[in-house]
Amino acid sequence: MLLEQMQSPDDLKKLPVEELPKLAEEIRQFLIESLSKTGGHLASNLGVIELTIALHYLFDSPKDKFLWDVGHQAYVHKLLTGRMDLFPTLRQYKGLCGFPKMSESEHDVWETGHSSTSLSGAMGMAAARDLKGEDNKVVAIIGDGALTGGMALEALNHIGEEKKDLIVVLNDNEMSISPNVGALHNYLGRLRTNKTYSKTKHDLESLIKKIPSVGTPFAHLLERVKDSLKFLVVDGVLFETLGFTYLGPIDGHNLTDLMECLRQAAHTKGPVLVHIVTRKGNGYQPAEEDQVNYHGVGTYKIESGAFAKKSGGPVAYPAVFGETMIKLAEENPKIVAISPAMLTGSKLEKFQRRFPDRTFDVGIAEQHAGTFAAGIATQGVIPVFSIYSTFLQRAYDQVVHDICRQNLHVVFAIDRAGFVGEDGETHQGIYDIGFMRSQPNMVMMMPKDENELQHMLYTATEYGKGPIAVRYSKANGTGVQMDEEFKLIPIGKSETVQDGEDVALVAFGSMVEPAIQTAELLQKQGISAKVVNARFVKPLDEEMLLSLYHDQMPIVTMEEGALQGGFGSAVLEFFAQREIYDAKVKLLAIPDYFVEHGSMAQQMEEVGLTPPQIADQVTRFVKKKQEV
Numbered sequence: 001m002l003l004e005q006m007q008s009p010d011d012l013k014k015l016p017v018e019e020l021p022k023l024a025e026e027i028r029q030f031l032i033e034s035l036s037k038t039g040g041h042l043a044s045n046l047g048v049i050e051l052t053i054a055l056h057y058l059f060d061s062p063k064d065k066f067l068w069d070v071g072h073q074a075y076v077h078k079l080l081t082g083r084m085d086l087f088p089t090l091r092q093y094k095g096l097c098g099f100p101k102m103s104e105s106e107h108d109v110w111e112t113g114h115s116s117t118s119l120s121g122a123m124g125m126a127a128a129r130d131l132k133g134e135d136n137k138v139v140a141i142i143g144d145g146a147l148t149g150g151m152a153l154e155a156l157n158h159i160g161e162e163k164k165d166l167i168v169v170l171n172d173n174e175m176s177i178s179p180n181v182g183a184l185h186n187y188l189g190r191l192r193t194n195k196t197y198s199k200t201k202h203d204l205e206s207l208i209k210k211i212p213s214v215g216t217p218f219a220h221l222l223e224r225v226k227d228s229l230k231f232l233v234v235d236g237v238l239f240e241t242l243g244f245t246y247l248g249p250i251d252g253h254n255l256t257d258l259m260e261c262l263r264q265a266a267h268t269k270g271p272v273l274v275h276i277v278t279r280k281g282n283g284y285q286p287a288e289e290d291q292v293n294y295h296g297v298g299t300y301k302i303e304s305g306a307f308a309k310k311s312g313g314p315v316a317y318p319a320v321f322g323e324t325m326i327k328l329a330e331e332n333p334k335i336v337a338i339s340p341a342m343l344t345g346s347k348l349e350k351f352q353r354r355f356p357d358r359t360f361d362v363g364i365a366e367q368h369a370g371t372f373a374a375g376i377a378t379q380g381v382i383p384v385f386s387i388y389s390t391f392l393q394r395a396y397d398q399v400v401h402d403i404c405r406q407n408l409h410v411v412f413a414i415d416r417a418g419f420v421g422e423d424g425e426t427h428q429g430i431y432d433i434g435f436m437r438s439q440p441n442m443v444m445m446m447p448k449d450e451n452e453l454q455h456m457l458y459t460a461t462e463y464g465k466g467p468i469a470v471r472y473s474k475a476n477g478t479g480v481q482m483d484e485e486f487k488l489i490p491i492g493k494s495e496t497v498q499d500g501e502d503v504a505l506v507a508f509g510s511m512v513e514p515a516i517q518t519a520e521l522l523q524k525q526g527i528s529a530k531v532v533n534a535r536f537v538k539p540l541d542e543e544m545l546l547s548l549y550h551d552q553m554p555i556v557t558m559e560e561g562a563l564q565g566g567f568g569s570a571v572l573e574f575f576a577q578r579e580i581y582d583a584k585v586k587l588l589a590i591p592d593y594f595v596e597h598g599s600m601a602q603q604m605e606e607v608g609l610t611p612p613q614i615a616d617q618v619t620r621f622v623k624k625k626q627e628v
């Protein structure tokens with residue numbers, strides 16, 4: 001098997017060119033087989049097998065730098081850089097990361113997970129290279145979806161101006177996770193169908209070169225004629241206008257064409273954009289036919305492509321969000337949904353089918369989505385901005401400057417809040433509590449179960465006074481009975497779940513259920529714990545906190561979020577502001593480091609947030625308090 005011999009790109013370079021299609025086929029079979037057992041980002045990787053082979057064959061990694069945008073398509077790169085044996089551990093605890101990771105290999109020179117960063121990173125590397133007087137190549141590989149991200153467009157603007165040697169490979173498969181959207185996508189479509197462009201341009205340039213222009217009075221005029229002629233050939237060559245040499249479009253599954261084009265790119269001065277056209281899921285029929293669901297998969301049967309059945313259990317929070325949105329929108333015609341390219345994961349596809357005019361998939365454009373929501377809200381329409389916690393990070397200034405400062409009624413539906421499992425550190429949804437609650441006007445809540453989620457969403461859409469956020473986990477709910485009618489939750493009011501005398505477990509959202517389990521464990525040790533469902537991190541239920549203090553209850557705050565600036569911090573701030581210095585408060589939250597991939601359960605255990613671990617900590621805390 002050729003693949004087994006690939007310990008480094010040097011081994012690849014030893015292969016005769018004729019063997020490369022065989023290697024590509026082996027990689028395809030390997031990925032289909034290996035991911036059927038581990039899951040992972042299958043379809044995107046099947047689409048870049050030939051491209052990755054061509055890149056490693058022609059360039060000299062790690063001297064030459066490859067920056068994989070999003071990084072979900074870097075599995076082939078991992079295979080060709082000696083990590084085949086680790087694939088059975090892909091995305092598992094302490095196993096191979098699903099994204100580029102510098103600690104894994106010297107060939108991973110840029111870490112990703114969030115999209116649209118590769119061009120800025122590449123520009124930085126090219127600038128540093130030139131300052132140091134070095135001569136390596138820098139190649140950014142970006143998908144058509146990631147290209148819609150604002151960062152990528154900002155970088156194109158800069159790169160085109162600076163004119164440094166840098167190659168951008170645009171992998172155009174017409175797909176984001178869902179079919180790609182937007183005017184830029186439509187433009188790429190026109191380039192794709194205009195296959196004669198490159199040839200015509202080449203012929204034209206050869207012709208113009210024959211006219212003796214340099215040094216003549218007509219030089220400038222002739223250059224302008226050349227540019228104008230280009231625009232006659234296709235309706236606007238955006239990338240050339242921006243200062244890139246545009247090569248393509250070429251078939252990204254044809255190794256010969258790829259090699260030829262990349263060779264030409266490597267010898268071209270200044271920024272080059274190589275436009276390759278690929279098929280997501282290429283070579284595996286189930287993935288080609290259902291590109292959306294094969295973007296990221298769990299385990300599946302190779303022959304049929306059938307996904308392993310989910311192990312029953314209660315419905316997951318995102319599904320409850322999707323269903324609730326339909327109910328809410330049926331009752332309230334002012335409600336619209338906004339998603340930055342995540343309709344599928346956010347469970348809004350059914351909503352989109354039911355209310356196509358009230359659904360906005362804006363592409364990978366979190367910043368725009370935020371300010372777009374603000375604009376909608378100014379007109380009395382109610383935008384529900386559905387966004388994963390981790391991607392909301394990208395829209396922070398929009399949250400601050402456009403939404404909170406203008407005190408607009410934007411409803412944030414913050415999905416994937418807390419640990420996310422296999423995607424790991426780039427995707428953990430654990431910072432939103434801190435960065436949202438610091439904003440004036442913000443209201444923020446998290447439900448203890450799926451029934452409370454629907455009531456919170458209803459409360460948020462009815463609120464009307466300013467920005468309001470509901471964060472919820474990707475996990476399954478608790479299996480609680482769902483109420484038929486929506487109820488308003490009083491803003492800033494907690495709920496006592498069970499009474500107790502020795503300690504108060506004040507839990508935020510997803511930690512209420514573990515708090516109840518912890519209380520049971522404590523009971524066995526003779527410790528009586530009160531459990532409070534905090535519901536709100538902002539505004540806090542101050543009355544509840546003061547009452548616990550007056551009852552001299554030690555307080556343990558519990559949250560699935562970062563310790564710094566989180567729910568527990570808010571409780572401490574409250575007591576400090578009231579000049580209450582003898583409140584006994586212990587904070588249980590996620591400590592100050594990036595927690596890597598694994599299952600959500602493993603991640604909770606790693607940071608000490610499982611009920612037995614919490615019970616131990618609470619026992620020590622209560623005993624210490626009694627000793628004082």
Ligand SMILES: Cc1ncc(C[n+]2csc(CCOP(=O)(O)OP(=O)(O)O)c2C)c(N)n1
Nearest residue numbers: 044113114115143144145146175176177341
């Ligand atoms: C900032 C950000 N927003 C959203 C995502 C979620 N996401 C991951 S891959 C992807 C689609 C990327 O499409 P494209 O770049 O064309 O790559 P393809 O999967 O088609 O190869 C999206 C929306 C992300 N990783 N980062």
Ligand SMILES: CC(=O)[C@@H](O)[C@H](O)COP(=O)(O)O
Nearest residue numbers: 070072113296345416423474
């Ligand atoms: C690479 C990426 O950002 C997405 O594909 C992400 O992995 C989706 O996560 P979910 O599976 O939770 O929707």
Ligand SMILES: [Mg+2]
Nearest residue numbers: 143144145175
């Ligand atoms: Mg794509």
